[in-house]
Amino acid sequence: MSIASGYLPILIMIVLGIILAGLFSCIGLFLGPKLRGEVKEKPFESGFIRDGMEGQRYDVKFYMTALVFLIFDVEVIFLYPWAVQIRELGWFGFIASSVFLGILILGLAYDWKKGALEWE
Amino acid sequence: MDFLLEIIMTPAILACLKIAVIILLFAMPLGTLLTLMERKWSAMIQDRVGPNRANIGKFTGNGLLHIAADGLKSIFKEDTIPKGANGFLYLIAPFFGLIAAVAIFAIIPIAGPIGNFTFQVTDVNPGLLFIFAITSLNVYGAVLAGTSSNSKFALLGGTRASAQMISYEVFMGLALMGIFMVYGTTRVSGIVNGQNEYWFGNLVPMWGIFTQPLGFILFFTALVAETKRAPFDAPEGESEIVAGYFLEYSGMRWSAFMLAEYVSLVGVAALMTTLFFGGYHVPWLHLWENAPQWIVTILQILKFTFFTVVFCWFQIQLRWTVPKFRFDQTMGLGWKKLLPLSLVNIIVTALVILTLA
Numbered sequence: 412m413s414i415a416s417g418y419l420p421i422l423i424m425i426v427l428g429i430i431l432a433g434l435f436s437c438i439g440l441f442l443g444p445k446l447r448g449e450v451k452e453k454p455f456e457s458g459f460i461r462d463g464m465e466g467q468r469y470d471v472k473f474y475m476t477a478l479v480f481l482i483f484d485v486e487v488i489f490l491y492p493w494a495v496q497i498r499e500l501g502w503f504g505f506i507a508s509s510v511f512l513g514i515l516i517l518g519l520a521y522d523w524k525k526g527a528l529e530w531e
Numbered sequence: 532m533d534f535l536l537e538i539i540m541t542p543a544i545l546a547c548l549k550i551a552v553i554i555l556l557f558a559m560p561l562g563t564l565l566t567l568m569e570r571k572w573s574a575m576i577q578d579r580v581g582p583n584r585a586n587i588g589k590f591t592g593n594g595l596l597h598i599a600a601d602g603l604k605s606i607f608k609e610d611t612i613p614k615g616a617n618g619f620l621y622l623i624a625p626f627f628g629l630i631a632a633v634a635i636f637a638i639i640p641i642a643g644p645i646g647n648f649t650f651q652v653t654d655v656n657p658g659l660l661f662i663f664a665i666t667s668l669n670v671y672g673a674v675l676a677g678t679s680s681n682s683k684f685a686l687l688g689g690t691r692a693s694a695q696m697i698s699y700e701v702f703m704g705l706a707l708m709g710i711f712m713v714y715g716t717t718r719v720s721g722i723v724n725g726q727n728e729y730w731f732g733n734l735v736p737m738w739g740i741f742t743q744p745l746g747f748i749l750f751f752t753a754l755v756a757e758t759k760r761a762p763f764d765a766p767e768g769e770s771e772i773v774a775g776y777f778l779e780y781s782g783m784r785w786s787a788f789m790l791a792e793y794v795s796l797v798g799v800a801a802l803m804t805t806l807f808f809g810g811y812h813v814p815w816l817h818l819w820e821n822a823p824q825w826i827v828t829i830l831q832i833l834k835f836t837f838f839t840v841v842f843c844w845f846q847i848q849l850r851w852t853v854p855k856f857r858f859d860q861t862m863g864l865g866w867k868k869l870l871p872l873s874l875v876n877i878i879v880t881a882l883v884i885l886t887l888a
Contacts, residue, residue: 420546420653421661424637427550428630432787435629436622439610439782452614454682454779473694476862480697483870487704490877491660494711497881498888505881516874528866530859 475527486515549652553636557836558801561843562793567598569847576851608782613681616779620679625777625784627672628791634665635798638719642811642831645824650811650832651720658718659711662802663704666757670696672791673759673766677776688775691858692759692766698865699756699763705873706749709880710806713742723810727817736814739807745876747807749869754799756861758792761850765858800842804835811835 493500493508500507522528567582571594574581585596612621638658640651655661670693677689711717714725728737740747756763767775777788804810811831816822856864 417653417655419543420550421634421637421655423543423546424550424554424634424652425630427554428633429626431633432626432629435783435787435790436625438606439608439784442607443609443782444607446609447611451611454613454615454680455684455773469690473690476694476698479866480701483701484697484704487701487708490705490708491711491717494708494877495715495717497712497884498715501888502885505885508881509878512874512878516871519870519874523867528863530862 472530479522479527482518483515486511486518546652549650550637553639553641553652554633557641558633558636558794558797561797561839562790563598565793565796565843565847566601566789567594568844569850570594570597572844572847573851602786605782605786610782610784611779613779615681617679617681620675621779624672624676624679625780625787625791627668627675629787629794631665631668631672632791632795632798635662635795635802638662639798639801639805640719640723640811641835642828645828649720650828654718654720656718658716658722659707659806660717663700666703667696667700669757669795670700672788673776676780676788680776680779682779684772684774685776685778688766688768688772688778692776695759695763695766695858695861695865696757698862699753702865702870702873703750703753703757705870705877706746706753707806708873708877709743709746710739712877712880712884713739719805719810723805723812726809727812733815733818736809736812738809738814743807743876743880745872746880747803749873749876750806751803752869754802755846755849756865758795758799760792760796760846762853762855763861764850764855765861768855768858796843796846797839799846800839801835803842804838808838 489511490508493504497504571581582594582597583591585591585594585600587596590596612618637652638655638661640649640654642650644650673692673696674689677685677687677692680686710722714722716722716725722739726736726738729735730737730741735741759766772778777785780788811834813827813830813834816827816830
């Protein structure tokens with residue numbers, strides 16, 4: 412099996428997922444009732460009177476988490492080749508990755524100290 | 532006849548057939564059954580009877596008809612879009628969850644190969660890296676549903692879901708690195724065959740749970756958090772933000788989110804079986820010499836299905852047993868405990884492998 416044809420089934424699978432979700436999304440449009448009204452179209456917020464979404468802000472913690480995630484996830488990718496080839500690379504590979512992991516752990520410690528991981 | 536066989540054996544058609552079998556005969560029925568099983572099991576835990584009223588004449592099937600009743604009900608529900616919602620994003624949000632849930636099954640083998648024929652849709656080289664890629668699609672579904680609904684609760688649920696899912700994605704990758712080290716590959720067939728080896732003569736199979744006990748716990752925790760099921764259900768916390776990011780959805784669109792949740796529950800169970808419980812390999816079966824191929828294959832399918840069902844049950848049991856975490860506790864657990872633990876797991880695994888090598 413060539414490399415490209417190995418990925419063909421995955422494409423078929425994704426298309427299947429799209430068809431399935433499309434079916435689910437459309438079926439209600441044809442079979443469901445259509446009784447619209449002002450109250451019904453209001454977003455549900457437990458019956459509180461809405462003051463709109465204007466000025467809605469996210470907490471800065473979410474941005475911090477996204478940044479920390481970006482750094483860690485990208486760095487983790489570099490560890491995969493070593494993990495798969497660990498026996499071939501031997502102790503030299505281990506020391507090299509330890510340095511890399513050490514920097515990663517230093518970064519984690521820094522984030523921790525700075526309070527980027529606090530959610531109270 | 533030969534001509535027909537030739538058409539069927541072309542890779543694309545064969546792949547379509549396998550996909551049809553694994554999705555329509557395995558994942559979907561199990562997922563739909565789980566919706567009822569969850570209600571029944573939670574009823575049992577809470578000392579109730581659970582759903583048992585839906586009937587055709589006298590026949591109720593002890594609640595089995597509720598599956599059909601639920602489906603029919605949501606088909607005929609009105610499809611509402613809240614005022615001020617971003618229509619396009621609102622419409623495409625349910626797609627991501629279902630695509631991710633379905634695509635996981637592309638690389639999971641349910642039985643050993645017979646000659647050239649494999650019981651696996653495709654065995655791509657990146658293997659599990661593909662799983663990581665596809666599960667991160669889930670984040671888009673949650674974020675788009677949350678931000679496009681024009682509802683504060685949905686927005687809160689969406690942001691919480693995105694923060695939680697990307698946090699647990701980091702050490703989901705780290706937790707599996709031990710498995711990559713032990714079996715020396717990211718290819719699923721390689722990992723499954725690696726688990727067919729034995730320690731101490733023929734005593735203990737080299738299953739993932741024995742070679743990577745800590746990795747097993749970490750990866751399972753990460754997957755449960757990734758599917759946003761209790762105890763990590765702060766993004767959907769019923770008691771605070773009603774349903775979280777899919778609060779505004781109704782009818783079949785809502786069902787799409789629910790189906791995605793239950794199919795990915797089956798996916799998680801199948802993945803855990805494949806990676807940590809020997810996949811389809813029946814332990815000690817090689818001691819039975821000259822076993823007929825068809826018996827072996829049937830045993831393998833049964834073993835795989837059994838472990839998958841057990842893991843589905845375990846996730847349901849977990850949801851109704853453990854109290855849920857507050858959101859800050861979820862994030863604290865992920866970044867401050869599980870992430871350092873998975874780093875330690877990697878270093879210890881590397882040291883052990885290199886010392887023994």
